[in-house]
Amino acid sequence: MTTHATPTLLWLRQDLRLSDHAALHAAAAEGPVLPVFILDDSDPWAPGGAARWWLHHSLKALGTALAGLGAPLLLLRGEARRVIPDLAAALGARAVHASRLYEPWARQRDADIAAALTARGIALQLHSGATLAEPHRLRTGQGQPYSVYTPFSRAMLALGEPPPPLPAPTALTGTKPPQEGLALEALRLLPRPPVPDWAARFAEYWTPGEATAQARLGEFAARHAATYDRDRDFPGQDLTSRLSPHLHWGEISPRSIWHAVAPAGLTGGRLTYLKEILWREFAYHVLWHSPQLPERPLRAEYEQFPWQPDEALLRAWQQGRTGYPIVDAGMRQLWQHGWMHNRVRMIVGSLLVKHMLQPWQNGAAWFWDTLVDADLAANAMNWQWVSGCGIDASPYFRIFNPILQGEKFDPEGRYVRHFVPELRNVPDGWLHRPWQAPDLVLRGAGVVLGRDYPHPIVDHDAGRARALAALSALKAVE
Structure with missing residues (x-):
């Protein structure tokens, strides 16, 4: 050269x-x-x-x-x-x-x-x-795009091991640019006065860049990948890879992830984790063939779904003031870290679109602005999944119970107590349902509902019934 x-x-x-x-x-x-x-x-x-x-x-x-x-x-x-x-x-x-x-x-x-x-x-x-395979490459036996994840993932796995990652260059020959560039600060990517520095705590949790991505991948592959299938649903423990923002910005490639995780065998937690990578591939496959994905439901009948947009309800959800501790912990983690545990993303999404009957596009827009890993294909498909309006989506009648979800996946309250500190002294048995706790218990924990922590924004049973009624109304129109 x-x-x-x-x-x-x-x-x-x-x-x-x-x-x-x-x-x-x-x-x-x-x-x-x-x-x-x-x-x-x-x-x-x-x-x-x-x-x-x-x-x-x-x-x-x-x-x-x-x-x-x-x-x-x-x-x-x-x-x-x-x-x-x-x-x-x-x-x-x-x-x-x-x-x-x-x-x-x-x-x-x-x-x-x-x-x-x-x-x-x-x-x-x-x-x-950016992907393991080009999104248009895979087709069903009938020559159609895949509309169900499981057959898609089988087809991806049948492609075999991806090529090994290319090494980083040790030197490059540069050339003088024909025009002067901008200083990084001139791009104005960071919060600027008079806007408060809402990202002030991000640096406590994240170090962007390829070096950190490689180090995080190595640690996850060595310490947590094998048990990922057992550990991934517990937000109070730092046992997931947290590679999503590094992957979105291309600081690490999916091939590098595959070759770091797969050598010990495609079984157990390692296979479960790689199937998460394949879910991301599926999102790109769906976006390629259905470009309306970020804005319109892929199941056309949901264009007529009887949403009940309410700015006050949406704002309470955004601020982590719904009265459901696992939901509020997730929304506050999102604001403080620019990220949220995947299990909790499903719980908060279900509450918004089902109990609260808010359009999924409003939730997707909030995630787009507040997630450091905001990815158009994955964000849109995941919101359509939880709303029941996408292809291979969770059925609309599957409604997460935020109380039981909290008790199952945060049984000791480690996650809730960290992000909802006003509830830190509530005993485990009442932590995920403080409105049902006896007055004596709440007084002992120093909590006055409606002052220190809100009552539930919508009753679970009533919200579930209303969601199912909305679904019935939609089906009646079909």
């Missing part, structure tokens, strides 16, 4: 890593590389607030790593449809390399950019990297 060779533009997006990076390898093989990241807020699904916090710190880590290899990261802001063709032409690049995205708007944008580049004699080359 020589410094006078034709330079190549490496367009980084949700692939903020060096290892197992096919686009990076291809670009480096052609000559000097200019890595660029463009913050494009014209995207219809631009990152929410929590994801922007993560992106800031991930770009900082990646920028340091790339500079150390000899190819500093160029940061720009603007519409990628215009910036990429102009930048590639000014650079004199022969090709632009990027990792493939699967969101419908991203696919259309890439097609537009490819056409603009082709008109200038430049190629856009897209590479796999």
Whole structure:
């Protein structure tokens, strides 16, 4: 490789890593590389607030790593449809390399950019990297997209072991950018005054970047993967991988995860965990074939579902003031950490759309803004799953009981007491149903319901009955 060779533009997006990076390898093989990241807020699904916090710190880590290899990261802001063709032409690049995205708007944008580049004699080359298999690759025996997860996962497993991850480069040949880039702070990804710094505690729980992702993966594979099937449902214990934000931003690849977890055998907890990775693959498969997934129910009859939108109810749910301790703990964990345990995500989602009859799109929008791992395909499919309106979804009549869920999965109250400290002195037997506790018990715990902690926002039995009545009304219309 020589410094006078034709330079190549490496367009980084949700692939903020060096290892197992096919686009990076291809670009480096052609000559000097200019890595660029463009913050494009014209995207219809631009990152929410929590994801922007993560992106800031991930770009900082990646920028340091790339500079150390000899190819500093160029940061720009603007519409990628215009910036990429102009930048590639000014650079004199022969090709632009990027990792493939699967969101419908991203696919259309890439097609537009490819056409603009082709008109200038430049190629856009897209590479796999975010999934184990391309979402359009798998089909049923009838040649149709999969609509049920279990057959899809079997088909994925039948593909066999994915190729081993590519190594990270040890050096790169950079090239001078044709324009001056922005300082990271100029992207304004972090909360800014007069807005309160709602992300102030994120750094206590997260360190974005590839190095942390690799370390977290190694620890999980060695210590917790084998028992994941037994441990994954207990939010009061830190026994899950917590790799979801690293995976979303591409700080680690699904192939790297597979090869770290699978060598000890596809059994027990290891298989259960890898099936979670396959659930993510299924979400991308569904989004590819059903681009309406983030906004409209995939079961058309649910377009007529009799939701009862209520801003006050939605706000109480968002703030963790529903009166159901396991739900409130989850919503407060979300606000403090930018993340929520997966079991609790299902519980809080069920309460919102069933007991409270709030549209699932409102819950999905809140998660989009507050999750550091907000992923369009997974977020939308999971909300449609809990709402019963997606393909292969949990039936609408399956209604989580937040009391029993709390007692089963947080029996000692470790999770609730951490995030709902006003209930810390309530005995285990009453912790998940404090409104049923005798007055003497509540006085001993220093809790006055309605003052220190709210009464349930909706009675469980009444909420369940109302949800089932709404379902019956929907079926009557069909």
